[in-house]
Every structure is written in structure tokens, then in C-alpha cells.
Amino acid sequence: MCSDAVISVEGVSKHYPVYDRPHHRLLEVLSGGRLRYGREFAALEGVSFSVAAGETVGIIGRNGSGKSTLLQMVCGTLSPTSGSIRIKGSVAALLELGAGFNPEFSGMENIRLNAAILGLSQAQVNERLDRILAFADIGDFVHQPVKTYSSGMFVRLAFAVVAHVDADVLVIDEALSVGDAFFTQKCMRFLRGFRDQGGTLLFVSHDSGAVVGLCDRAIWLDKGRLRAEGSAKAVTEQYLHSKYAGEDDAVGAMPAAVSADEPVAAEEAALVVGGGALAIPDEGAGQAFGAGGATLTRVTLQDEGGRPILVTEGGERAVLRIEARLGEALEQPIFGFYVKDRLGQVVFGENTAGHPDQIVRTGMPGETLATEFRFRMPHLQAGDYVITAAVGEGDQDAHRIHHWIHDALAFRSQSVVLHGLLALPTAVRMCRVEPVDA
Numbered sequence: 042m043c044s045d046a047v048i049s050v051e052g053v054s055k056h057y058p059v060y061d062r063p064h065h066r067l068l069e070v071l072s073g074g075r076l077r078y079g080r081e082f083a084a085l086e087g088v089s090f091s092v093a094a095g096e097t098v099g100i101i102g103r104n105g106s107g108k109s110t111l112l113q114m115v116c117g118t119l120s121p122t123s124g125s126i127r128i129k130g131s132v133a134a135l136l137e138l139g140a141g142f143n144p145e146f147s148g149m150e151n152i153r154l155n156a157a158i159l160g161l162s163q164a165q166v167n168e169r170l171d172r173i174l175a176f177a178d179i180g181d182f183v184h185q186p187v188k189t190y191s192s193g194m195f196v197r198l199a200f201a202v203v204a205h206v207d208a209d210v211l212v213i214d215e216a217l218s219v220g221d222a223f224f225t226q227k228c229m230r231f232l233r234g235f236r237d238q239g240g241t242l243l244f245v246s247h248d249s250g251a252v253v254g255l256c257d258r259a260i261w262l263d264k265g266r267l268r269a270e271g272s273a274k275a276v277t278e279q280y281l282h283s284k285y286a287g288e289d290d291a292v293g294a295m296p297a298a299v300s301a302d303e304p305v306a307a308e309e310a311a312l313v314v315g316g317g318a319l320a321i322p323d324e325g326a327g328q329a330f331g332a333g334g335a336t337l338t339r340v341t342l343q344d345e346g347g348r349p350i351l352v353t354e355g356g357e358r359a360v361l362r363i364e365a366r367l368g369e370a371l372e373q374p375i376f377g378f379y380v381k382d383r384l385g386q387v388v389f390g391e392n393t394a395g396h397p398d399q400i401v402r403t404g405m406p407g408e409t410l411a412t413e414f415r416f417r418m419p420h421l422q423a424g425d426y427v428i429t430a431a432v433g434e435g436d437q438d439a440h441r442i443h444h445w446i447h448d449a450l451a452f453r454s455q456s457v458v459l460h461g462l463l464a465l466p467t468a469v470r471m472c473r474v475e476p477v478d479a
């Protein structure tokens with residue numbers, strides 16, 4: 042464990058007794074503990090990690106993997122069965138909905154109560170109240186008891202308080218999944234600001250895009266055990282690989298069905314062979330997956346003259362061609378791709394599911410199918426990009442992925458983008474609407 046760690050979790054386990062029948066618990070109590078009806082269930086087992094000051098760490102894992110249990114122990118609302126947790130500095134937490142708020146009190150009363158618990162004096166609360174109310178933006182509901190709140194209003198209020206106390210460590214559990222898109226953006230802006238000012242953040246989310254966008258590191262919990270720890274990008278990819286390829290029989294979202302929970306790039310792209318060139322994979326761990334009924338054999342990004350696009354200024358006409366050899370008959374083959382930035386964030390993508398007039402309806406074993414996507418290269422912020430390619434069968438909603446390569450190709454953008462991730466060719470004109478009389 043590092044000595045400068047703000048959060049040190051050492052060999053932490055949490056065990057619960059579980060009973061096959063509800064009355065078994067009662068029988069055990071009545072026997073004074075002499076008879077055992079329950080068995081031990083390990084919600085967490087031997088978890089160790091540390092978080093240094095100023096780090097942002099995401100915790101990912103399937104439902105029931107122990108994420109909330111871990112956060113509750115970090116916040117001290119639950120104690121471990123064994124192991125130890127040490128925290129340096131003050132912690133403000135946003136755990137599951139309802140925690141810390143009195144349902145009978147109004148929003149305003151809960152603001153004061155919570156802010157006081159989190160260390161603010163009444164004078165500090167008064168001074169920050171307008172900002173807290175503006176952040177929560179729930180209007181007159183702030184005077185109603187919080188038991189009347191929707192989950193969205195509740196999380197707005199809870200987040201607003203947490204955002205205005207002076208905590209060294211913030212612990213946030215799935216809060217962003219409840220709010221609407223604008224509120225989520227507001228929270229992300231706040232969390233980025235908190236991180237940039239040196240705050241330490243422990244962040245649970247099912248949205249791997251948010252984890253990659255916000256966190257330096259990630260920890261993957263699997264059935265209560267720490268399965269992987271490393272850069273947010275690499276760990277998230279391993280997690281998604283296991284989720285889509287293994288346990289879910291390779292059913293996932295095809296590229297371009299952009300949801301919040303999409304794959305992100307691998308840390309090192311073994312399949313990248315210089316951009317614009319083809320990539321023929323030996324299935325490398327974490328780089329590719331799929332049910333295997335078809336194999337991607339060639340992925341190229343070229344200009345209209347057939348020259349590989351290794352570097353783009355933006356605006357060039359491009360042809361992204363994906364070829365796959367079929368090992369079995371496919372009904373409704375689908376091809377798709379994503380372009381992702383260096384953080385693994387999907388910038389754009391497309392697949393053939395939305396183009397039913399352009400697809401080959403049935404593919405036969407031994408055949409090779411090719412799909413060409415033609416578009417103008419966008420003006421992307423300067424940097425390195427990778428292309429994920431996939432082949433599957435079915436439609437956008439129900440499909441089976443046969444082969445998916447996270448980082449099939451790489452290219453570099455040297456566009457000058459002043460604002461945001463990309464620039465659109467934009468016509469600009471300024472005029473006077475009301476000329477001033479001379």
C-alpha cells in the first residue's frame with residue numbers, strides 16, 4: 042500500500058449470512074446461535090487497493106458484484122467482516138437514493154442538515170445556499186418533504202449539497218444514471234472541476250464511457266473479488282470484453298448503436314498496424330471477441346484514389362472497407378464501425394442495419410463479404426484515433442456479434458479544432474439587424 046494513499050483498502054471482506062427459508066433465520070436466533078441454518082455469502086472477498094490524493098478511480102462490475110458494498114465501507118456506513126479501510130481527509134458521499142436524507146423534512150431542511158453533517162457551519166450554508174439551490178434547480182419543490190420527490194429530484198438535491206461542501210474525497214454511486222442529460226452534464230462538469238482542483242474521487246457507474254471520460258484508473262469487481270485494476274481505458278475494455286464475449290454469449294451492441302455502455306479502446310492496440318492498412322487478427326486477449334461464425338479479414342481506410350488515410354486534415358472523401366470470411370451461414374449479416382478518440386470515447390460510427398436496401402441478405406459458409414462505408418472525414422481535434430470494426434448478424438435490436446476488433450486501425454488527425462471534439466465546416470455571416478440612424 043502506498044503511504045501517501047488517501048484511501049487504503051486492505052484485504053477487505055464482507056460476509057452476510059444467507060438463509061434458504063426466511064424462518065431459518067428466526068430458528069437460528071431462537072437456538073441462541075447453537076443451530077446453524079444459514080450459510081456465509083461473500084459480498085466482497087479479500088479486496089485491496091489504494092487511491093492517491095488527486096486520483097479519480099472508477100469502480101465497475103456487474104449487478105451484485107459488490108460495488109455499493111465497497112463504497113458503503115469506504116464511507117463508514119458499513120463495517121467490513123475482515124480487513125481494514127483507512128481514509129485521510131473528509132469524505133462526502135452520494136450513495137444509494139435515500140441515504141442521508143430525512144424523508145419527512147423538506148428539501149431545504151435536508152440541505153441544512155446534510156451540509157452540517159458534512160462539516161459546513163450555518164454561516165457557510167447561508168453563504169452557499171443560492172448556489173446549492175441553483176445547482177439542484179428543483180424550484181419550489183425544495184419546500185416540500187423529500188418523500189414526495191421523484192428519484193431525479195432527489196439526486197439533484199443530494200448532488201447539489203455534495204458539490205458545495207469542502208470534501209477532500211468524493212464518493213459517488215451511480216448518481217448520474219438517474220438525472221436527465223442536462224443534469225448529468227452539469228454533474229460531469231462539476232466532477233471534472235473537482236478532479237482538476239486536486240480532489241480525490243471514487244466513482245461507481247454502469248456507464249463505462251463516463252468512467253473512461255472521468256477516471257484515471259478503474260477497478261473491476263467480479264463476484265466480490267478484485268478482478269482487474271489499471272488504466273480506466275484498459276480495465277473497462279477487459280470488463281466489456283468479458284461481458285459481451287463470455288458471459289453473454291457475444292450478444293452486445295453493434296458498433297454505431299451508440300449507447301452509454303459501449304466498448305472502449307484497449308491500452309495497447311496489438312492489431313493496429315500503422316493506420317490505413319489492413320489488420321488480420323490472431324485473436325489477442327482483450328483486443329477481439331465474438332461468436333466466431335464470421336472472421337474479419339481486412340479493414341482499410343482509404344481515400345478515393347485507394348491510398349491509405351494515415352493522417353487526416355478533415356474533409357477528405359474516405360472509404361472504410363470491412364471484409365469478413367463466413368464460417369457459417371449468416372442471416373442478415375451486419376457490418377459496423379466506430380471511430381474512437383484516445384480516451385476510448387466514440388466520436389462517430391455507422392452500421393449496415395439502417396441500410397436494408399444495401400445488404401446481402403444471406404451469407405454462405407466460405408464466402409467473403411465486404412462492406413464499404415463512404416463519408417467525408419470529419420475535422421477531428423488533433424490526436425490519435427482508432428477504428429473498431431465488427432461483423433454480426435440480425436438487426437440493430439437483436440443481433441449476435443461474430444467478430445469484433447476493438448482497435449482494427451489507427452489514424453491521426455491534424456485538423457485545427459478550436460472548440461470541442463470536432464469542427465463542422467460552418468458558413469458565418471454577421472449583419473446589422475437594426476442599423477443606427479446617422
Ligand SMILES: Nc1ncnc2c1ncn2[C@@H]1O[C@H](COP(=O)(O)OP(=O)(O)OP(=O)(O)O)[C@@H](O)[C@H]1O
Pocket residue numbers: 057058059082083084102103104105106107108109110111
Ligand atoms: N444485507 C445484505 N444481506 C445479504 N446479502 C447482501 C446484503 N447486502 C448486499 N448483499 C449482497 O451482496 C452482493 C453485492 O451487493 P452490492 O449491492 O454491493 O452489489 P453492486 O455491485 O453494487 O450491485 P448493483 O450494480 O446492482 O448496484 C449482492 O449479491 C447482494 O445481494
